[in-house]
Amino acid sequence: MKKVRLGKTGLMVSRVGMGGIPIQRPPFDEAVKIINRALDLEVNFIDTALGYGDSEERIGKAITGRRDEVILTTKGRELKHIDMSLKRLNTDYIDLWQFHNISSLELLKQVLGPGGGMKDAKEALRAGKIGHIGISSHTLEVAKKAVTSGQFETVQFPLNFIAREAADELVGLARDNDVGFIGMKPFAGGNITDARLAIGYVLQHENVVPDPGIERVEEIEEIVGLVDEGIELTDDDWARMDAARDELGSRFCRQCMYCMPCLNGVEIWLLMYMENLFRLWPRERVIQIFGDDAETALNCIQCGECEKKCPYNLPIRELIKENYAFYKRMVGQEA
Numbered sequence: 001m002k003k004v005r006l007g008k009t010g011l012m013v014s015r016v017g018m019g020g021i022p023i024q025r026p027p028f029d030e031a032v033k034i035i036n037r038a039l040d041l042e043v044n045f046i047d048t049a050l051g052y053g054d055s056e057e058r059i060g061k062a063i064t065g066r067r068d069e070v071i072l073t074t075k076g077r078e079l080k081h082i083d084m085s086l087k088r089l090n091t092d093y094i095d096l097w098q099f100h101n102i103s104s105l106e107l108l109k110q111v112l113g114p115g116g117g118m119k120d121a122k123e124a125l126r127a128g129k130i131g132h133i134g135i136s137s138h139t140l141e142v143a144k145k146a147v148t149s150g151q152f153e154t155v156q157f158p159l160n161f162i163a164r165e166a167a168d169e170l171v172g173l174a175r176d177n178d179v180g181f182i183g184m185k186p187f188a189g190g191n192i193t194d195a196r197l198a199i200g201y202v203l204q205h206e207n208v209v210p211d212p213g214i215e216r217v218e219e220i221e222e223i224v225g226l227v228d229e230g231i232e233l234t235d236d237d238w239a240r241m242d243a244a245r246d247e248l249g250s251r252f253c254r255q256c257m258y259c260m261p262c263l264n265g266v267e268i269w270l271l272m273y274m275e276n277l278f279r280l281w282p283r284e285r286v287i288q289i290f291g292d293d294a295e296t297a298l299n300c301i302q303c304g305e306c307e308k309k310c311p312y313n314l315p316i317r318e319l320i321k322e323n324y325a326f327y328k329r330m331v332g333q334e335a
Contacts, residue, residue, distance in 0.1 A: 034215070048075070096134055108146060147173050264303075271297055
C-alpha cells in the first residue's frame with residue numbers, strides 16, 4: 001500500500017484509511033476481524049471518535065498486539081475525553097487527536113481562547129498522551145479558519161464528488177499551509193455506491209487521505225484493490241459523477257449543522273438523513289436508537305428559520321415532512 005505524508009505531522013499514512021462509524025454495526029467479533037483484515041492489507045490509518053458508540057472498544061480489541069502497525073486517530077472535545085479514549089482504545093498514546101465537529105466560528109474561538117480546549121490538548125501533547133492535534137468540521141468557513149490559524153496539524157472535512165466545496169476552497173489551502181487533509185464521507189454518507197468513482201475522485205487530490213467507513217471485509221478489500229491498481233478517471237466517469245451530483249445536489253443534506261439548533265426541538269439533521277439511516281443500519285436499531293428523535297418532526301411549526309440558515313438552500317420543511325412520512329412507513333405506521 002502506497003503511503004503519503006499527512007501534512008506537518010510527518011506521519012506516513014496509507015493512501016486510504018478506515019473510518020470508525022460503520023464498524024459499530026456488525027457483531028463485535030466480526031468487527032475485530034474486519035479491522036484486522038484492514039491491517040493485513042496495510043491500511044495503517046484508522047479514524048474514530050469517542051462519540052461513535054463502541055467503535056473505540058472494537059478498534060482497541062483489534063489492535064491489541066498490533067499497535068505498532070496502526071496510526072490511530074480519534075476525536076473529542078475535552079481533556080477528559082482523551083483519557084477516556086485511551087482506556088477504550090486499550091493504548092497509552094493516540095497518534096492524532098482531533099477536536100470533534102467544531103461547527104461554528106464562535107466555538108472555534110472558544111477552543112483556541114483562554115481556558116479553551118487547546119490548552120488541555122497541548123498539555124496532553126506534552127505528557128505524551130497524544131502525538132498531534134487536529135480538527136474536524138462540517139463547516140467550510142470554520143475549516144478554512146482552522147487551517148490558517150497555525151494551531152492544527154490536520155483538518156478533517158467532507159469531500160466527495162457530490163459535495164465538492166472542499167475541493168474548490170479547502171484542499172489547496174491545506175496544502176499551502178502544510179496541514180494534513182483527512183477526507184471524510186467519500187461515499188457521501190451512503191449516497192454514492194460506486195467505490196471506483198468515490199475513491200477515484202478523492203485520490204485525485206494528492207494531499208487528501210480518504211477514510212471511508214467500513215463494515216464488511218469485502219468493502220475494504222475492494223477499496224484497497226482499487227487503490228493498489230490505480231484509478232484513472234475517464235470522461236465518462238466524470239459525466240456519471242456530474243449526473244449524480246445534479247440529481248442529488250438540490251436535495252442533498254451535507255450535515256453541516258447550520259440549521260441547528262431548532263428552537264422547537266426538531267432534530268433536523270437526523271430527519272434529513274433518515275433514508276440513509278435505514279439503508280445503512282438494521283431497521284430495529286434505527287427505531288430503537290433514533291425513534292424519539294424522529295418524532296420531533298411533529299414539533300415543526302413551519303417557521304422556515306432553518307431554511308434561512310441553510311447555505312445550500314434546501315427545502316428543509318418539505319424534506320422533514322417527507323422523511324417523517326418515510327420513517328412512519330418503515331415502522332409500519334402512516335404519518
